[in-house]
Amino acid sequence: MSAKVELCGVTKRFGAFEAVSEVSLEIAAGEFLTLLGPSGCGKTTLLRLIAGFEQPTSGTIWLGGVEVTHLPPYRRPVNQVFQSYALFPHLSVWENVAFGLRMQRVPAAEVTDRVRQALELVSLAGFDARRPQELSGGQKQRVALARALVCRPQVLLLDEPLSALDAKLRQAMQLELKRLQRQVGITFVYVTHDQEEALTMSDRIAIVNRGRIEQFGSPHEIYHRPATAFAADFIGQANLLDTRLIAADGSGARVRLAGGLELVLRAAAWPAGVETALVSIRPEKVHVSKSKSRAQSTFAEGETNMFEARIEEEVFKGATDHLILATVAGTRLSAVVANESALGEIFHAGDRVFCGLHADDLVVLRVN
């Protein structure tokens, strides 16, 4: 059984420091939600508030429609996988996994069954008698998962569980965690500072910055429609352009950049009552070609902003080519070109090129 998690106006202060400010968040039952943000942004505090290790200064926390704000951690139907795994060094793998069930006074026969199933679920059958010290990082990780899942929590909390693993294992575990989550159907709340992890696994991502949620949405939404400069910059790369409004209409706007370059925006309506705003575009959405018609032809339909630019820097990275462009008007843009074929265009620093930006890829950012 999985449950939804609701945070209503939750604030947590440590002395004068406000770690979490007025956060309201609704996590749907059975979803994989990631709290993504830089270190010190308050994401771990949010997790600890849900787990019950911290009490909010104000606001309430609900699990499956029941208020748990002031319940101690051992009374909440929630289990956590700790960053350090926190496996009990004096207990075997089997006893570690059985710990939660023993605390719940589950009958011995059922404990045996459930522990065996949990260890099978994380492919650790046969490791019963080992001590945590005798396991590799990946195996410890699995024991920690089994230990939490065996209790059948309504919500599973994961605090940067993959941060101690090497890159290859981390990628494998990302997919495995996602598979596991689908299999057990429990609500997962996952904390990480790694944007790639967040994009790979999450149903939805909440971007946390300075104790607040900057943006909450699907990985797709967050990547293609970042709401703030922080969100645009934290996930992937982004060109952030200072723009001034020329004219706004219902579905977009016409803006001018500092150097005089004019762009048409169609991704979202221009915020009301604002003259200037940051506009974001992903580097891979800056289309570059030496021929104007080819730069134009990448866009099937809709409005396109076309202008000339010079390549200032070029870095070949195999699958992609990374370019720094300077437009005639002086605006700098970074662009990523996919090297789809050896027959494709080859760019060098100093080349003059045409740039195409689709009006739908230019996103107006909210000012905080």
Add this chain to the structure above:
Amino acid sequence: MTAGKEAGPPVTDRRTAGWRAWALLAPMLAWLMLFIVVPTAVLLVYSFCERDELGRVVYTFTWDNYQRAFDPIYVRIFGRSIGYATLTAAICIVAGFPVACYIGRAREELRDRLLLLVMVPFWTSFLIRTYAWITILKQEGLLNAVLRSLPFGAGPLDLLYTPVAVMIGLVYAYLPFMILPIYGSVEKLDGALIEAAHDLGAGPLRVFSSVIIPLTLPGIAAGTLLVFVPSIAMFAITDLMGGARVPLIGNVIQNQFTQARDWPFGAALGVVFMALFAVTYWILLRFREREEAAG
């Protein structure tokens, strides 16, 4: 004396490492030789000797001293000493554990200050502190003055020169030796383990019994050894605060060497006493080895 094995320097050159290690070990070996090995050997030799009427040691061979050492009187005193030492260690665990936990979990600046407080008593001579206890516990002492001034008129307690006074003295003297090793274990204890146990449904009591106690056991064991061993042989506190009314084995041995002038018998008691320790220690060691092998 396993310290020799650990004290060797990192071996770089096989030829020089040997004498260099010995050179570094020499002061300690000389010290051990002079103050441990030689006196023990002397004690062993004396324990098989006799004494003449003037209390001089006569170098003959006899088992008599050992026969006397196992006389019921002395066996009872041995037993009583073990009992006192056990009780002292037990009280020190109960009293020291919460203190050690509190210090181990305190903020860093506070922690250093609290540790200092634990060690402050060592700045004053042990004997002076014991005399201070006498002035507290004696009939016209501080404790009774306080009791008399209370409104409900608690009568004066005649604590000094009783077993209770001895226990107070022993616990007072050895409590720091229990607190410090337990503090060491508590400080090393990962807070995430306690949180993990809470998270898995363990209330405060279960966390204590299933996580905190097992993980601080090495500290508790070390503290117990540090308290038990010296308190079993203690004679100053029993003399001063017990008024020699409850002689422990330490007092008996001390008496043989001073008033009774029966060095051979004192030596025999000492040897029996050491043997007792050696056996206990050996059992403890085997027990730990077995536990490590299982772990």
